[in-house]
Amino acid sequence: MEDTVTQDLSIALYRYLCQHIVGTEDYVKQIRLMNAARDNISSCKDETVITSGSFGEGLDMRGTDLDIMFVTTTLEVYEDVKPFFNSNTTYFSMEKDDVKPGYAQLKLVYCRSQSVLKQCEEQNAYAYFLNFLCYYHLNDVRQCQDSLQGLQLVINEGYLMECPYKKSFAYNLLGVALQLLGDKESARHAFLQSVELWPNELYNSAVKRLLLMN
Numbered sequence: 557m558e559d560t561v562t563q564d565l566s567i568a569l570y571r572y573l574c575q576h577i578v579g580t581e582d583y584v585k586q587i588r589l590m591n592a593a594r595d596n597i598s599s600c601k602d603e604t605v606i607t608s609g610s611f612g613e614g615l616d617m618r619g620t621d622l623d624i625m626f627v628t629t630t631l632e633v634y635e636d637v638k639p640f641f642n643s644n645t646t647y648f649s650m651e652k653d654d655v656k657p658g659y660a661q662l663k664l665v666y667c668r669s670q671s672v673l674k675q676c677e678e679q680n681a682y683a684y685f686l687n688f689l690c691y692y693h694l695n696d697v698r699q700c701q702d703s704l705q706g707l708q709l710v711i712n713e714g715y716l717m718e719c720p721y722k723k724s725f726a727y728n729l730l731g732v733a734l735q736l737l738g739d740k741e742s743a744r745h746a747f748l749q750s751v752e753l754w755p756n757e758l759y760n761s762a763v764k765r766l767l768l769m770n
Contacts, residue, residue, distance in 0.1 A: 586614075587611070588612075606627060607623070621761045646668070648662040685730075707733065
């Protein structure tokens with residue numbers, strides 16, 4: 557009797573999820589195929605685009621954002637075993653000693669790209685954002701504010717932001733940080749700045765974040 561009740565409840569829950577939250581099995585498959593096709597078109601020889609997260613799995617649910625990975629094929633990271641050397645590839649070694657839990661430090665081993673060297677020499681928006689996340693989870697309010705100020709300074713000065721989408725991405729990081737601190741209006745302004753710089757509904761997650769905030 558109990559097995560029958562459990563089975564009926566499971567079927568009812570599955571139907572409810574399909575109709576009101578997740579969508580049918582065919583709908584989920586269509587989203588995954590759409591993502592795969594878009595990723596394939598957007599990828600090139602030096603960079604692979606991968607739509608990840610829940611949307612990448614075909615789940616278009618309210619409250620989820622768009623997660624996209626950009627895999628640079630000209631960079632390679634290794635930990636213990638050195639890879640086969642290619643003079644056209646930039647190599648980093650992974651170091652996990654004396655770093656914050658959950659993070660790793662990358663040491664530049666070989667590089668011929670001036671743009672990569674420049675990024676290794678200067679602080680960028682993502683570095684400040686990672687610092688912010690570390691101190692946020694440690695409940696260190698003062699260091700959070702310092703990291704946030706550093707992130708804002710990087711955006712204002714435009715460090716390593718030759719393209720509009722790079723500055724747009726930095727504004728996204730700022731908006732997320734401000735959201736975590738509870739400053740919704742400032743976060744909204746940051747996301748609006750991001751959309752103004754890069755009004756791409758598919759790849760700029762600020763568009764969806766603004767919709768969710770509204």
